[in-house]
Amino acid sequence: MNTSNTLKVDLYNKAQELIQSKIEANNESLSVLKESVASETKSTAGDKHETGRAMMHLEQEKVMRQLTNNQKLKSIIDRVNPEIVNETVQLGSLVITNSISFYVLAGLGQMELNGQNYFVVSFQSDLVQALKGKRKGDSLTFKGQDYTIKEIL
Structure with missing residues (x-):
């Protein structure tokens, strides 16, 4: 791993x-x-x-x-099996963007790990639905904010 x-x-x-x-x-x-x-x-x-x-x-x-x-x-x-790496944004994906990092899991809110903030969000959240199926390098403007996917784990 x-x-x-x-x-x-x-x-x-x-x-x-x-x-x-x-x-x-x-x-x-x-x-x-x-x-x-x-x-x-x-x-x-x-x-x-x-x-x-x-x-x-x-x-x-x-x-x-x-x-x-x-x-x-x-x-x-x-x-969810956290050891599976996804190529697209879906349930179980850890998505690192140019501005935020979020884990598509369940609506638990913000978590801090190793000094970094992550948002643990539901698959049904508006942002995830807008990013669903996107890949590393894809971009999207959502509610006035530009997101570029740097990495999907």
């Missing part, structure tokens, strides 16, 4: 760690909320009790949506 592909594997591993920690945090939050609902049932009565329970249920639903979304992102990440 060459050095540039090591970079892609390192980014992949960092993305895996990030999504796993988000899933663990979601599960922990759900656990705490379930305990709170149980103790709320035992300790209060009346309208205040019903309002407190309703608020906790709303929070549980919110955390469940986040958990479901994070699990979907993880399943996308799990399908």
Whole structure:
């Protein structure tokens, strides 16, 4: 494996760690909320009790949506083999342009690795859709910004 592909594997591993920690945090939050609902049932009565329970249920639903979304992102990440080098921009590509570098994986946002910033983006993102199928050396103007692909890993 060459050095540039090591970079892609390192980014992949960092993305895996990030999504796993988000899933663990979601599960922990759900656990705490379930305990709170149980103790709320035992300790209060009346309208205040019903309002407190309703608020906790709303929070549980919110955390469940986040958990479901994070699990979907993880399943996308799990399908990608970071050791495969792509010749065109597609799911699993690490794209180095003249202005930004991004990893087409899942919408996780900006990550820093070895002092360099990378954007971990979804295949459905507007920029990726505009660059889909492009090759090293291809150029594109997107939302007023010029991009030239220097490398695809």
